[in-house]
Amino acid sequence: MSDLPASAQRVLDAAQAAGINARIAAFPDGTRTAEDAARAVGCAVDQIVKSMIFDADGEVVLALTSGSHQVDGAKLAELAGVTACKRAKPEQVRAVTSFAIGGVAPFGHNEPVRSWFDPHLLTFDEVWAAAGTPSHVFAAAPTALLEATGAILADFTQT
Numbered sequence: 001m002s003d004l005p006a007s008a009q010r011v012l013d014a015a016q017a018a019g020i021n022a023r024i025a026a027f028p029d030g031t032r033t034a035e036d037a038a039r040a041v042g043c044a045v046d047q048i049v050k051s052m053i054f055d056a057d058g059e060v061v062l063a064l065t066s067g068s069h070q071v072d073g074a075k076l077a078e079l080a081g082v083t084a085c086k087r088a089k090p091e092q093v094r095a096v097t098s099f100a101i102g103g104v105a106p107f108g109h110n111e112p113v114r115s116w117f118d119p120h121l122l123t124f125d126e127v128w129a130a131a132g133t134p135s136h137v138f139a140a141a142p143t144a145l146l147e148a149t150g151a152i153l154a155d156f157t158q159t
Helices: 006-017 034-041 073-080 090-097 119-123 142-149
Strands: 023-026 048-056 059-066 085-087 114-117 127-130 136-140
Touching: 006 023, 006 136, 034 048, 034 127, 034 136, 048 073, 048 090, 059 073, 059 090, 059 119, 059 142, 073 085, 073 114, 114 142, 119 142, 127 142, 136 142
Parallel strands: 048 127, 059 114
Antiparallel strands: 023 136, 048 059, 048 085, 127 136
């Protein structure tokens, strides 16, 4: 795709650099929520990778979780070794990742971000993640995504 927005092209370049043959797809109606994305690509909500950005006592961290899961802030804080994790403000998200909320990709950020990966995503052959905009997504093998992000495999979701 040569007509990709710059942010989606950055994600494609980062994917290729990590050895992922990403197929970026555009959905004009948007893929801002996990439900929207699953409906657009025709997969289960569980196969959507939510890139959730948190403020961990002033450090921005990333939780890559299944579309049907919710992040448990206390569990994530314990993993990060901080007292609390709360959803990052939109300006924090953009400053660290260069992406707007709803389009945050798992990689291709402005700066390195400590990351954790939901083990449930590994139960699928293919998962879909945001590709830098609220209307672009890409498919990848979850094992390749885990490796490319350098995320730590851990349980940080609510039961």
